[in-house]
Amino acid sequence: MRVFDHDFKRGDSVGLMLAAANRDPERYENPNQFDVARGGVGQLGFGAGLHFCIGAPLARLEMAIALPILFERFPDLEISEQPVYANRYHFHGLEKLMVQV
Ligand code: HEM
Numbered sequence: 001m002r003v004f005d006h007d008f009k010r011g012d013s014v015g016l017m018l019a020a021a022n023r024d025p026e027r028y029e030n031p032n033q034f035d036v037a038r039g040g041v042g043q044l045g046f047g048a049g050l051h052f053c054i055g056a057p058l059a060r061l062e063m064a065i066a067l068p069i070l071f072e073r074f075p076d077l078e079i080s081e082q083p084v085y086a087n088r089y090h091f092h093g094l095e096k097l098m099v100q101v
Contacts, residue, residue, distance in 0.1 A: 022043055022044050022045060046059070076100075077099055083096070083097050
């Protein structure tokens with residue numbers, strides 16, 4: 001485990017950024033590239049360990065069912081504007097994703 005060189009003072013706040021977990025350059029070759037077939041070391045989108053997402057099987061099932069239907073109905077679906085990410089502290093997510101069909 002990497003130890004960061006930082007002096008903490010009493011009263012400092014420490015934030016653990018789950019949002020960065022899948023973009024760790026020490027773990028992934030192309031950390032900022034969206035690649036659904038990335039493989040290799042496990043992805044951390046559903047967390048890990050004791051608090052691993054309890055809804056992960058449901059979410060995976062929903063995506064496995066819904067995404068093929070979406071792409072079948074809209075074969076020309078594409079992103080039409082630069083995605084806007086939400087200014088949230090804990091979870092990384094989109095504020096706005098504009099598409100055209
Ligand atoms: C794509 C969809 C989803 C993503 C990316 C996701 C992501 C996550 C992540 C990263 C955590 C760990 C949080 C932490 O360690 O602090 C988590 C926990 C959790 N998720 Fe999800 N989740 C999704 C869908 C769902 C669904 C559909 C449900 C319920 C039906 C759900 C219920 C929960 C619960 C209850 C926890 C807390 C587990 C615990 O603390 O022991 N999630 N989720």
